[in-house]
Amino acid sequence: MEKLAPKKMQEAIALTGSYHDQRSRALKAAIRTFQLNPDVTAALGRELAVASEAASLLPQIDPESNFERMLLYVGGHRVFPMDEGVGRALRRLGYDEAPESELEQTVDAYRRTCTYLTHHAAATCTDKDPHCGVCPLKDDCPYAGGS
Numbered sequence: 001m002e003k004l005a006p007k008k009m010q011e012a013i014a015l016t017g018s019y020h021d022q023r024s025r026a027l028k029a030a031i032r033t034f035q036l037n038p039d040v041t042a043a044l045g046r047e048l049a050v051a052s053e054a055a056s057l058l059p060q061i062d063p064e065s066n067f068e069r070m071l072l073y074v075g076g077h078r079v080f081p082m083d084e085g086v087g088r089a090l091r092r093l094g095y096d097e098a099p100e101s102e103l104e105q106t107v108d109a110y111r112r113t114c115t116y117l118t119h120h121a122a123a124t125c126t127d128k129d130p131h132c133g134v135c136p137l138k139d140d141c142p143y144a145g146g147s
Helices: 006-014 020-036 048-056 066-074 084-092 107-123
Strands: none
Touching: 048 066, 066 107, 084 107
16 A cells, blocks of 8 residues: 555545545554554464554554454454443443353354444444334343343
């Protein structure tokens, strides 16, 4: 990407929607990071301590959720990202923390569960107006009046 003409990069960024300047700065910072640390991608797949250090080098990574998402989806580590939406959905389902003991102990199971809960929190189990009437989990959800 560092060889991409500035005009082409601007055209690509424009396709992503609003916040053009912020996205452009983030992309340029990422390019610099990968130039200075060419082995960062490979390091994300190494043992968790090395992967965590590599992820901390990446710009724009929110330590509370995106950091763990990077480790899960890119590095293949069994970590469970707990952003605000996922945490809200889990609390409403009666969990105080990620239900790791109930998950199949595979990276794929963690990825599928995280992906589902992220979408569920954004589309159904919203903060101010949850759609409990159409929720596929309502029978098991104390918040919705289930079990």
